[in-house]
Amino acid sequence: MTRPIALLLAALAIAIPLSLLAGQVWLNPFAPQAPNAITILAELRAPRAALALVIGAGLGGAGAAMQGYLRNPLADPGLFGVAPTAAFGAVLSLALGLGVLLPVAALLGAALAMAALALIAGNASGPNSTTLFALAGLMLASLSGALTSLVISLAPNPFALSEIVTWLMGSLESRSWHDVALAAPPTALGLTLLARAAPALDALTLGEETARSLGVDPVRLLSLMVLGTGLVVGAGVAAAGIIGFVGLVVPHLLRPCTDQRPSSLILPSALGGALLLLLADCLCRLLPLAGGELRIGIALSLIGAPFFLALLLQLRSELA
Amino acid sequence: MHWPTPNPSRKREGSRKRSLLPSRLREGSGVGLATLAALTILTACSPQPKSEARRDTTHYLPTIVSLNPCADAILAEVTRPGQLLALSHYSADPRAASMDAAKAAQYPKTRGTLEEVLALHPDVVVDGTFVPPATAAAYQRLGLRLETLGIAGTVEESRAQIRALAALAGNPAKGEALIGRIDAALAAAAPADPARIPALVWEPGGIVPGDSTLIAELLRRTGFTNFAAARGLGQADQLPLERVLADPPRVILAAGSDRALKHPALAHLKATTRAPLDPRLLYCAGPTIIPAATRLAEVRRSLQPTPDPSRKREGSQVALSSPLPLAASVSLSSPLPLAGGAGGGPRQTPRQPQ
Numbered sequence: 001m002t003r004p005i006a007l008l009l010a011a012l013a014i015a016i017p018l019s020l021l022a023g024q025v026w027l028n029p030f031a032p033q034a035p036n037a038i039t040i041l042a043e044l045r046a047p048r049a050a051l052a053l054v055i056g057a058g059l060g061g062a063g064a065a066m067q068g069y070l071r072n073p074l075a076d077p078g079l080f081g082v083a084p085t086a087a088f089g090a091v092l093s094l095a096l097g098l099g100v101l102l103p104v105a106a107l108l109g110a111a112l113a114m115a116a117l118a119l120i121a122g123n124a125s126g127p128n129s130t131t132l133f134a135l136a137g138l139m140l141a142s143l144s145g146a147l148t149s150l151v152i153s154l155a156p157n158p159f160a161l162s163e164i165v166t167w168l169m170g171s172l173e174s175r176s177w178h179d180v181a182l183a184a185p186p187t188a189l190g191l192t193l194l195a196r197a198a199p200a201l202d203a204l205t206l207g208e209e210t211a212r213s214l215g216v217d218p219v220r221l222l223s224l225m226v227l228g229t230g231l232v233v234g235a236g237v238a239a240a241g242i243i244g245f246v247g248l249v250v251p252h253l254l255r256p257c258t259d260q261r262p263s264s265l266i267l268p269s270a271l272g273g274a275l276l277l278l279l280a281d282c283l284c285r286l287l288p289l290a291g292g293e294l295r296i297g298i299a300l301s302l303i304g305a306p307f308f309l310a311l312l313l314q315l316r317s318e319l320a
Numbered sequence: 321m322h323w324p325t326p327n328p329s330r331k332r333e334g335s336r337k338r339s340l341l342p343s344r345l346r347e348g349s350g351v352g353l354a355t356l357a358a359l360t361i362l363t364a365c366s367p368q369p370k371s372e373a374r375r376d377t378t379h380y381l382p383t384i385v386s387l388n389p390c391a392d393a394i395l396a397e398v399t400r401p402g403q404l405l406a407l408s409h410y411s412a413d414p415r416a417a418s419m420d421a422a423k424a425a426q427y428p429k430t431r432g433t434l435e436e437v438l439a440l441h442p443d444v445v446v447d448g449t450f451v452p453p454a455t456a457a458a459y460q461r462l463g464l465r466l467e468t469l470g471i472a473g474t475v476e477e478s479r480a481q482i483r484a485l486a487a488l489a490g491n492p493a494k495g496e497a498l499i500g501r502i503d504a505a506l507a508a509a510a511p512a513d514p515a516r517i518p519a520l521v522w523e524p525g526g527i528v529p530g531d532s533t534l535i536a537e538l539l540r541r542t543g544f545t546n547f548a549a550a551r552g553l554g555q556a557d558q559l560p561l562e563r564v565l566a567d568p569p570r571v572i573l574a575a576g577s578d579r580a581l582k583h584p585a586l587a588h589l590k591a592t593t594r595a596p597l598d599p600r601l602l603y604c605a606g607p608t609i610i611p612a613a614t615r616l617a618e619v620r621r622s623l624q625p626t627p628d629p630s631r632k633r634e635g636s637q638v639a640l641s642s643p644l645p646l647a648a649s650v651s652l653s654s655p656l657p658l659a660g661g662a663g664g665g666p667r668q669t670p671r672q673p674q
Contacts, residue, residue, distance in 0.1 A: 025566040034566040036588060043585030044562055097415060099577070157416040159599075163578075166525070174561050174579035293560075 004257040008271035012053075015278055019049045022282040045285075047177045052281040053274040054180060055172075055240055058187035058232035060273020061266050063247025064254075065194040068201035068262025069225050070130055076248035081140025082230045083244075085113035086237035087168060088144040088151070094164045095151045102167075103182050103238035110234025113140050114226050121222065129218055130208070169295040170241035172281050183239035190231030191270060197224040198263035205262065245300045246273045249308050279303055381490040382443035387432045390604035391446040391469045391485065393419040396427070397607055398486040398494040405440045406430045418604040434458055444488060471605075473532050475506065475541075478605035498607060505610040509617035511543030517623060519544040519571040521597065522559065524578035530555025534605050535612070542616035544571065565589070571619065573597040595619045 020041055021029060027037050034040070062077040070079070077083065089109025093102045117140065121133040148168075155161040200221045203211040212218065236243060250272040251265055258264045280299040287294045381403050386392045389410035396404060396419055409431050410416040411424040430436040434455060437445055445459060449468045459466040467488060472478035479499050486495020519539055521529050528548035529535045533555060536546045547569040548559055561580040564572070568589045574581040576599040586594060597619075601612040 024560040024562040036565040036568070039585050039588040040562050040565050043583070043588070044565070157410060157413050159415060163524070174583050176579075176584050178584070 004254055004268045005271065008268060008275060012271065012275055012278075015275060015282075016049060016053075019052075019278055019282050020045045022285040024285070043176065044174070047180050048172050048175050048281060048285075049278060050177075050180045051172055051175050051183060051239060052277040054184045054187050055236040055243060056246055056274040056277025057270040058183075058191060058236055058273070059243060059246040060250040060276070061191045061194055061270035062229045062232045063273070064251040064262065064265040064269035065197060065201065065225065066229060066247065067251050068265070069197075069204065069221070070134055071205065072134075073252065074248075075134075076244070077229050077233050078141065078242075078244060078247065079134060080113065080117060080137040080226065080229050080233070081142075081144065082110050082113045082117075082137075082233040083237055083242055084141045084144040084148065086110040086234045087242050088148045090167065090237065090241070091148050091151050091164050094167060095155055095160055097156075097160070099163070103179075106238035107186075107234050109144070110230050110237065113144070114230035116140060117226050118223065129222070133222065167241050170243045170297050171293065171295055172240050172284070173293050175239065179239045183235040186231040186235035190228045190235070191266075193224050193228035193231070195266060197221055197228065198266055200224075201262035240296070243277070243296055243300070245297065245304055246276055249304045250276055253307060253311060276300065276304060379490065382488070383440075384444045384446060384489060385430065385437050385440050385442040387430065387437070387445065387447040388469055389416060389418050390448070390471075390606060390608075392417075392424070393604055393608060394469075394482055394485050394498070394606040395446065395489065396423055397498045398482065398491050399489045400491060403489060405442050406436070408432060416600070416603070418600055418606075418608050434462075437464065438462065446485070446488075472534055474534060474537050475502070475605075475609065478502075478534065478609060482606060502607070502609050505613050506541055509542050509613035511617070511620050513543060516540075516543060516545045517571055517620065518547040518550060518569050519573055519619075520547040520559070520564070520569040521573045521575055521602070522564070522581055523599065523602070524576045524581065526558040526560050526580055527556055528553050528559050529602070530557070534609070535602055538609065538612055538616055542613060543620040544616065547571075561585070568592045571595065571623065573616075573619065575599040575602055593619075593623060595622075 021027065023040065023045055025034055025040060027034055027040065059077055063075075066075040066077055066079060067073055069075070086106040086109040089105035089107075089112070090102050093099065093105035098105070117133065117136055120136040121129060152161065152164055155164060200211065200216045203214045203216045204221070206214070208218070251269045254268045254272050255265060258268060277296070277300070280296055280303050283299040283303065284294040284296055287299075381400060383403055383405050384395060384399065385406045386395050386404065387408050389408050392407040392411040396407070404427060406428045407424060407430075409429045411419055411427075412429045414421060417424055430440070432447075437459075442464070444465045444467055446467045446469060449470045451466065451468060456466060469481060469485070470477075472481055479502070482495045482498055482502075483492070486492050486498075521535055521539070523529075529546070530553070531546050531549035536549065539546050548557070551559070551567075553559060561583055565585060565588075569592060572586070572589075572592055572594045573596075574594060575597045586592075597615060598611075601608060601615060
């Protein structure tokens with residue numbers, strides 16, 4: 001179990017300094033000659049790398065916890081409907097011309113989704129409580145997705161329209177330390193809550209009834225999950241827009257390296273998510289397109305999907 | 321400028337012209353119009369009473385519906401009361417309007433749908449050059465005369481547009497009066513100091529204007545050079561934040577606000593002046609030239625005494641008080657080695673204002 005963690009930490013230790021080299025301006029690390037090289041490093045690339053690490057860690061960890069909680073490898077943190085609801089809040093603020101309030105609106109949206117989930121599924125204690133919970137999340141996601149499309153189609157002018165659509169694709173472009181300060185505390189708190197839920201998730205792998213007999217309180221577990229995921233996803237959306245894929249793929253990639261228990265997967269997934277998002281963001285910084293920087297969601301799929309397909313191919317040959 | 325020919329084939333020809341707006345924006349407005357048009361079919365617009373302009377004047381003044389915000393601003397200046405039946409909905413939106421809100425409030429607005437135009441039944445419909453072909457065909461089918469307004473890339477083109485619209489409205493004198501006001505504003509905005517300061521007009525997403533745009537001409541007329549064009553960037557190219565930090569211009573005119581334009585790292589550029597430029601000043605020519613030139617002149621005046629662009633990196637405050645004639649401003653940096661081209665001055669061939 002410690003092997004993947006050590007490997008991932010080593011990879012991050014290599015990737016983080018290298019990521020500071022990725023950008024539109026070449027800075028020679030041995031003799032930086034460009035003017036404002038320090039500013040570019042300290043105010044542009046460093047906060048961007050830090051934000052990629054924070055959001056990637058949050059999404060990876062939350063994805064591992066979600067897959068453990070729902071006992072379904074297809075689950076990802078977006079399934080709770082928190083991300084689309086947070087995005088709806090953000091889009092609404094853009095459409096109303098209140099871009100300054102975007103992070104607040106996104107966090108409010110996330111909080112609203114969490115409150116709705118708690119209301120719908122909070123007191124359910126039957127054997128189907130997780131199903132009820134997942135369904136409620138799906139409906140919230142669907143509703144806020146529809147509302148987001150409505151706001152887009154009602155955009156008052158083309159400027160608001162392009163602003164919204166660009167924002168929705170997710171990006172770490174031009175982020176500053178303010179964004180890191182905004183996203184890091186909720187993400188850290190959310191990951192702590194998810195880590196506290198980990199023992200209960202292990203017990204849950206034996207089935208809900210068995211878990212209950214082992215002393216797992218389903219209501220407490222649910223609230224830990226909702227709060228933890230909500231904080232992580234809400235903070236991520238507020239700082240960088242919707243970033244998918246990490247929460248779904250990273251736990252899958254790392255599960256074979258662990259002992260398959262959810263609790264032993266959360267930390268490696270957080271590290272793996274941080275690494276994947278950092279690499280994807282480097283790709284964005286290095287590949288400027290005519291229409292702007294490569295969007296992080298595209299970069300993630302470009303990097304992650306081949307890995308994932310290779311993993312599936314390997315699984316198939318093992319099964320055969 | 322193909323004006324005032326209502327021939328749709330010539331209109332398409334016009335659409336290939338250079339444009340002031342970033343292509344992103346132009347496409348966006350098309351998408352926006354289409355989307356909004358689809359959604360607002362239900363928004364009924366009450367038919368307007370036929371204007372007194374038709375009865376009261378000795379010669380017939382055509383009624384006009386404008387569907388384009390740039391045409392809105394010009395037509396509001398060159399029509400008589402009652403002649404302009406409706407403006408585009410953009411002019412009702414303070415973020416998109418190119419005209420005074422109080423003036424725009426006097427006119428009804430349309431969402432640009434064919435139904436609304438038909439209900440108003442004007443003699444002429446004025447739209448931008450990017451009319452969807454199906455809509456243009458429908459105007460023709462329904463017997464409405466469609467005139468299109470291209471994007472003016474120079475002051476001269478804008479003058480021609482104003483003359484054409486004023487002639488269309490039957491009030492050439494009002495057009496000449498507007499042109500006179502524009503020319504007076506341009507004359508007042510011309511710099512007393514012959515030095516040309518490299519200025520970066522920076523729009524959200526790092527977009528910069530090319531050299532063949534109206535804002536580039538206004539920069540030249542108000543004592544600036546287009547920093548982006550001197551770096552080889554064309555219309556709607558992107559200049560990322562990192563490049564601006566590595567090679568800072570003397571002046572950044574931030575047109576709008578996005579993360580890059582207000583990034584805290586820009587505060588480290590001590591030798592760079594940052595001034596906001598209302599993005600609405602970039603959308604249209606016509607009467608917008610007046611506040612745009614005034615704003616640029618205001619920024620230019622606040623920069624004196626002028627540091628030599630070619631010595632900007634050293635931060636030296638060399639006041640260029642040399643009695644050089646304007647045309648000689650090319651040679652400002654010629655005694656200096658060309659290596660100091662940080663300001664973009666040496667590579668830029670200044671154009672003399674007309």
